[in-house]
Amino acid sequence: NAGVTQTPKFQVLKTGQSMTLQCAQDMNHNSMYWYRQDPGMGLRLIYYSASEGTTDKGEVPNGYNVSRLNKREFSLRLESAAPSQTSVYFCASSEGGGGGAEQYFGPGTRLTVT
Amino acid sequence: AQTVTQSQPEMSVQEAETVTLSCTYDTSESDYYLFWYKQPPSRQMILVIRQEAYKQQNATENRFSVNFQKAAKSFSLKISDSQLGDAAMYFCAYRSYTLTQGGSEKLVFGKGTKLTVNP
Numbered sequence: 001n002a003g004v005t006q007t008p009k010f011q012v013l014k015t016g017q018s019m020t021l022q023c024a025q026d027m028n029h030n031s032m033y034w035y036r037q038d039p040g041m042g043l044r045l046i047y048y049s050a051s052e053g054t055t056d057k058g059e060v061p062n063g064y065n066v067s068r069l070n071k072r073e074f075s076l077r078l079e080s081a082a083p084s085q086t087s088v089y090f091c092a093s094s095e096g097g098g099g100g101a102e103q104y105f106g107p108g109t110r111l112t113v114t
Numbered sequence: 115a116q117t118v119t120q121s122q123p124e125m126s127v128q129e130a131e132t133v134t135l136s137c138t139y140d141t142s143e144s145d146y147y148l149f150w151y152k153q154p155p156s157r158q159m160i161l162v163i164r165q166e167a168y169k170q171q172n173a174t175e176n177r178f179s180v181n182f183q184k185a186a187k188s189f190s191l192k193i194s195d196s197q198l199g200d201a202a203m204y205f206c207a208y209r210s211y212t213l214t215q216g217g218s219e220k221l222v223f224g225k226g227t228k229l230t231v232n233p
Contacts, residue, residue: 041225107156
């Protein structure tokens with residue numbers, strides 16, 4: 001049982017390049033999330049998917065797109081990377097449907113845009 | 115919108131001593147959940163403890179306990195008998211009791227407190 005996995009762990013991009021961050025969970029969770037973590041800012045929600053087939057914007061969605069490929073996988077795409085997108089990105093999942101269930105986090109992807 | 119404030123960017127404690135990390139939040143909701151997450155240098159986010167706002171009893175998990183003051187909108191974390199492995203960033207987080215529009219269980223995080231444990 002791997003929990004939440006993310007690929008890649010590290011990535012360096014040049015301004016204007018595109019890339020997709022991959023996330024998968026094997027806990028049969030309904031809801032999945034993408035957060036970014038910047039120094040001194042805590043974690044901020046970029047996009048989320050409450051259930052398969054649905055996605056919604058979070059607090060900081062500009063410059064990103066997401067795809068809920070199936071129940072297991074939720075990808076985050078940067079179409080034209082900017083230095084302001086240098087950050088650590090976390091994917092998370094939860095059972096969904098209410099209740100106090102915790103969110104389980106992946107190990108994170110450190111992205112640097114030069 | 116809900117906000118979470120952690121007023122202590124850094125804290126330190128001697129091994130085996132007790133330390134309390136502060137968290138306050140702002141909400142107009144009466145029912146919600148509060149969490150403390152730990153992030154060690156490995157970057158992995160680990161749930162430490164959770165509290166349901168409708169429960170008056172403070173949550174405890176081994177050496178970790180909370181002081182939940184609903185009227186004051188305060189949710190502090192107490193770590194007893196601190197160990198070197200407790201050194202980490204600690205994040206306080208808020209979640210609405212009901213599903214948000216779109217059906218999400220979104221977390222709102224504070225900016226974190228870096229805890230150093232001195233041997």
